[in-house]
Amino acid sequence: MDACCRLLSPLEEALQDYVLTDGKLHADDTPVPVLLPGNKKTKTGRLWTYVRDDRNAGSTLAPAVWFAYSPDRKGIHPQTHLAGSVVYCRRMHTPGSTSCTGMAG
DSSP states (O other), X not given: OHHHHHHHHHHHHHHHHHHHTSSEEXXXXXXXXXXXXXXXXXXXXXXXXXXXXXXXXXXXXXXXXXXXXXXXXXXXXXXXXXXXXXXXXXXXXXTTSOOOTTTOX
16 A cells, blocks of 8 residues: 555645646535544544636636545644645535635735
8 A cells, every 4th residue: 555655646746736726726624434543433534625627717727626634624734735825715615614715825
């Protein structure tokens, strides 16, 4: 598994760069059950989804999705994911979810 991760790492980094360099970004966080080694109970982690798709505005750039995992829902995680990116982030989740407003740039 480690060898596979090492081989795919450059592809994952390129995908992240591509998704986060567009001017507009749709973001969502989804709870996922996580089973930690040696533990019989699951814990709730988060799968952060970042979507680049501006075809409705006439863009010819390919749409893409980048996923990032975090062990909790703290705002520091999307801030870290978006660090150094200049994007407009739109939330795609239910009211009350973590907002991306003001986190990029």
